Amino acid sequence: MGIEDSIRTYGAKIDDMLRELIPVDEKNYLSEPIWYHMNTKGKRVRPAICLITCEALGGNPENALSFALAIEVLHNMFLMHDDIEDGDTVRRDQPTVWVKYGTANAINAGDYLLACAYKSTLASPVAPEKRLKLLEALTLTYGKTVEGQALDINARAAESFTVAAYMKMVELKTGYYLACGMVGGAIVAGASNEVVEKIWMLGKNMGPAFQIRDDLIDLTHGKGRGGVIGSDIKEGKASFLYSYVLQIASGEQKKKLREIMLKPREETTADDIEWVLDVYRRYDAMKYAQDYAENLVQQAYKTINEIPVDDKTIFKEIASFMAQRMS
Amino acid sequence: MGIEDSIRTYGAKIDDMLRELIPVDEKNYLSEPIWYHMNTKGKRVRPAICLITCEALGGNPENALSFALAIEVLHNMFLMHDDIEDGDTVRRDQPTVWVKYGTANAINAGDYLLACAYKSTLASPVAPEKRLKLLEALTLTYGKTVEGQALDINARAAESFTVAAYMKMVELKTGYYLACGMVGGAIVAGASNEVVEKIWMLGKNMGPAFQIRDDLIDLTHGKGRGGVIGSDIKEGKASFLYSYVLQIASGEQKKKLREIMLKPREETTADDIEWVLDVYRRYDAMKYAQDYAENLVQQAYKTINEIPVDDKTIFKEIASFMAQRMS
Numbered sequence: 302m303g304i305e306d307s308i309r310t311y312g313a314k315i316d317d318m319l320r321e322l323i324p325v326d327e328k329n330y331l332s333e334p335i336w337y338h339m340n341t342k343g344k345r346v347r348p349a350i351c352l353i354t355c356e357a358l359g360g361n362p363e364n365a366l367s368f369a370l371a372i373e374v375l376h377n378m379f380l381m382h383d384d385i386e387d388g389d390t391v392r393r394d395q396p397t398v399w400v401k402y403g404t405a406n407a408i409n410a411g412d413y414l415l416a417c418a419y420k421s422t423l424a425s426p427v428a429p430e431k432r433l434k435l436l437e438a439l440t441l442t443y444g445k446t447v448e449g450q451a452l453d454i455n456a457r458a459a460e461s462f463t464v465a466a467y468m469k470m471v472e473l474k475t476g477y478y479l480a481c482g483m484v485g486g487a488i489v490a491g492a493s494n495e496v497v498e499k500i501w502m503l504g505k506n507m508g509p510a511f512q513i514r515d516d517l518i519d520l521t522h523g524k525g526r527g528g529v530i531g532s533d534i535k536e537g538k539a540s541f542l543y544s545y546v547l548q549i550a551s552g553e554q555k556k557k558l559r560e561i562m563l564k565p566r567e568e569t570t571a572d573d574i575e576w577v578l579d580v581y582r583r584y585d586a587m588k589y590a591q592d593y594a595e596n597l598v599q600q601a602y603k604t605i606n607e608i609p610v611d612d613k614t615i616f617k618e619i620a621s622f623m624a625q626r627m628s
Numbered sequence: 629m630g631i632e633d634s635i636r637t638y639g640a641k642i643d644d645m646l647r648e649l650i651p652v653d654e655k656n657y658l659s660e661p662i663w664y665h666m667n668t669k670g671k672r673v674r675p676a677i678c679l680i681t682c683e684a685l686g687g688n689p690e691n692a693l694s695f696a697l698a699i700e701v702l703h704n705m706f707l708m709h710d711d712i713e714d715g716d717t718v719r720r721d722q723p724t725v726w727v728k729y730g731t732a733n734a735i736n737a738g739d740y741l742l743a744c745a746y747k748s749t750l751a752s753p754v755a756p757e758k759r760l761k762l763l764e765a766l767t768l769t770y771g772k773t774v775e776g777q778a779l780d781i782n783a784r785a786a787e788s789f790t791v792a793a794y795m796k797m798v799e800l801k802t803g804y805y806l807a808c809g810m811v812g813g814a815i816v817a818g819a820s821n822e823v824v825e826k827i828w829m830l831g832k833n834m835g836p837a838f839q840i841r842d843d844l845i846d847l848t849h850g851k852g853r854g855g856v857i858g859s860d861i862k863e864g865k866a867s868f869l870y871s872y873v874l875q876i877a878s879g880e881q882k883k884k885l886r887e888i889m890l891k892p893r894e895e896t897t898a899d900d901i902e903w904v905l906d907v908y909r910r911y912d913a914m915k916y917a918q919d920y921a922e923n924l925v926q927q928a929y930k931t932i933n934e935i936p937v938d939d940k941t942i943f944k945e946i947a948s949f950m951a952q953r954m955s
Contacts, residue, residue: 330778386732405713405781408735416771423764429756437750444743451657454732
């Protein structure tokens, strides 16, 4: 089954399981903000990737459903806490949970989602040893992503921020997260530790590659509504471009780059953005970023070829699907 | 070994394990706020209770150390998030983590502590089935405590707040939490599910009993520095007394009680506090609370007698120790 088919087939099932795990109850202080947030979401791509990996490696995807659900729940937990941490007030044209229900309820609802992710993983209908491996994968992903978020939160205020620091941050923040669904599917299918290790490695190649492309899209097509260019600059986001240029710019330029980065978003002017873009262009940073991401994608395909399974098609399909969709 | 001895014996060991789990690193965005917070703490009572239970039930407390550590870490995670949610700016005479490091870092550091609690539990040197039971106990405790916190956060704004609502809140928020260390010790010792179920029940008796006593202490001796009476009223905390009186007070009194409850703490006057105390006295709420707590303590001892183990001494010791120390 292809990824698109898998999303269609399993999407409704995951939604049913979600409603069982966290019953919809408008009078409940946890359920209400959680479902307010969940309803803004859609495709359940992450669960599908878990299930399709399990199937392709010869496992029964039914047995991976609980873990697939856990990944979806973990994803929403991160969105909820990150929105508070980043001060984001709007998600998919709706006020974010902390804006609508207050910071206290948003922190606590996120905490509850995490408990649900563990609850769902603990309910996986697989042998104890496999269940423990799933719990280890969930914990590794959760902990590493939080480590990455710590670097991200503090990157904009950092005195120096290098490409190495950027790579460390995005490997932690996006790499494990991206691989986790595939890892879970592989564990349920009974894949060896060597397979699992290679999938984690694949995440470390692909996560940063997609993040760098995401950073580039912000400068070429715009990420926000109406294709506004440079919203990362406005928000003071520590992008790949920023890390690269900060390494090679003049002292004067560095100073101004940091100043613009540290400005509250509403004080960042169109001139500021244009100035930053101009510096990026001068140092040919877009080209450098493109090449860097391309190199990571090549590494990803190399890693896929090293995964010790007979048919590697599924990993190639997922990589190409993600390249199109998850950026 | 008695509880005091156990704290002395294991306290240093737990501290060493903590430093291994979360290495002290002042330049790390997670380690720094976590250790800033941890250093305000002391006795490691919770781990000791886990270890002493394990030993008393015939287990090897060495095998319970990882879980004991997890409980201590979970405890600190809750303190960190609760301080943000409750808007508390000072803990043990120091600015709270969110005040010192910002809300974003405090949320994220709390999230990281939770990952560490799971990491430590996963490292428990026991058979897979037991490890899964420990993970289930941790997840149950974590999820239920968060449910209780959701009720607590929203109680002060609730139109009606009854003794039943108070009991539900504190059973969730304090009951599992209080039992979890004992449960973990029992699991490692190989206790039956019946034993574990009774210990959870014990938590549901003892948690609310101690919380009600805590609510009373605020009105008789004061909890804050210098024995100031009525800080719960000032902070708008939904106490047992409040829930009881709200059920039986006149419409006029209810209205004013809620108004005072909803006032920001800096706007609550000494007259407000005196007025509330006067209403509590009129309805003999302190006596009612004392009797209610006493009844719960009796239930706790009844539950202890029902725990299907030969020697129940340890549970009686823990109950009496907690009654003196953990309120």
